[in-house]
Amino acid sequence: MPKKPKNIPIIAKSKDGEGIFISTMSVEDTDLFEDVKHSHRDDYHLFSLQLKGTTSLEIDFQKYTIESSSIFYINPNQVHRVVSFQNVSFSSLAITNASLSQENLKLLEEITPVKPLFLSAEKLSMVSEVVSLCLKFFERKDEKLYHSLLKDSCNVLVSLIASYYLEETHSADKLSRFETITKSFKTVLEHNFRTIKKPTAYAQLLTISTPYLNECIKNTTGYSVTHHIQQRIVLEAKRLLYHSGISVKEIAAELGYDDYPYFSRLFTKVAGISPLAFRKKNLE
Template identity: 30%
Template sequence: MYPSTVLDVIPNYPFEPDESVANPIFRIQRDDCVATYKRSDFLIPHRKEYYFMALVKAGSSRHWIDTVPYTVRPGAFYFTIPHQVHLKEEVQPFTGISLGITEEFLALDESGALKKLPVIQNPDNGHELVLSDADLLFVEDLLEKMLAEYNTKNNWQNTMLLAYTKVLLIYLSRLYEQQFSLATPQPNRLLLKTYLSKIEEWYTRLHDVAAYAGMMNLSAGHLSELVKEQSGKPAIVHIHERLIVEAKRLLFHTDQSIKEIAFALGFEDASYFNRFFKRIALTTPAHYRSSIRKMYH
């Protein structure tokens, strides 16, 4: 068994509700000021326990999501999901509308459909959607309606906000499928979504397709065939890609030893982890850590 605390070395910030509204599971706010941060807030990697989204109207702050730097730009929509790593590098005056959405809020959708949307599952680890003029008008109008509802004390407020959120997330998911690689239309991607969800839950413990096939009451061969058909990738590749993403996050954002990272990701043998990482990433963990830090610091 690996030490579970190693993955927690990157702080996980909880959802902070707006005290003036007293909604413990959803937040939306207009941002129209210079954010004030302490020096200690910068260059500190962290995760958020909730889904964070923002429509940028003006601003050019520089941030990182995982190992990708980006400078925010007006007319774009930014989004992250709970396991991604955030880092502030430089903050400029920012104008826009931002949202915080908790798992509890999404659970109000009894059908479970919202949790399966691409912008929520984020299989490509994206963080930016480019908006056309028409997209910008639609999204901004919808967010304004959500703000108005949020700032009133009407009955069934969360029910109304959930309805607006459904429209927003469906619209953004269409854009996601247009702008990211897993957008290839498929007649039925439900099994793939289930498989990716299982990987997200168990990737630090289970590294073979057969284990996931057992959970889904399928043979390993049949699961592999269906996943390849729906995603274009072998089933094992999805497991390996998730492990590599998390390994890179920990190598870049923490000072944990390679052995500690290997154990945290479910590898009992650090040397095997080194060989695995080199085979997939085409470089050793140590070289990756030194080269990416040299490049960006």
């Protein structure tokens, strides 16, 4: 049985194109991409437009099948791997935080995580046209304003994709006060779950009272603020237990718990299984 890596592997893209890499390719055999067959994170945001064939992916313990005329987005925090390719043709954009506009970074925080999205013929045509333009700029490295042209065109593509995802949910101008606060809470939680554990602290960050925060979150999700905090912590713990070789005590410390027994009890309560049992059950 292969030994787990000490930490979750991270795949980095070349710095060519100022943290942007875009390509179109056809693949018949998953073996051409040995590195993506193993669980990993990326140091970039990945957008992939599937034009033909079938791709099977595993993202944070969920399995997805992506068919033609679909797009999917993977955030740098998500642990994922390609299970298989079946005669696929796709275009993909890898873009780092530094190359994304602040507006797009905020949009992506709001929609993460998402499922693969099927595109109508009209939307597929629109995305394909913008991808084609981005590819042309990516290849014209001798242009005087190469980086600006590439960066701006790729941000247009990201905005377009994000807009299609947002159409599947409420648009920002139609959100209720409760939904707006819930969105803000989830964004703040994503940035702070390792260091902030108490609902009161999140309420302070959002400049509202703790009871009102709980009311908003429970109204829109059906669960308490504490539930969401614990679920996010346990998701990260599961990622590290499954995909890395670091000890449970090290995982507890990385997630902000000096009291290892307390962390173990919390994990067991939320996951219904102890950390060690979860790791043993999921050994590959």
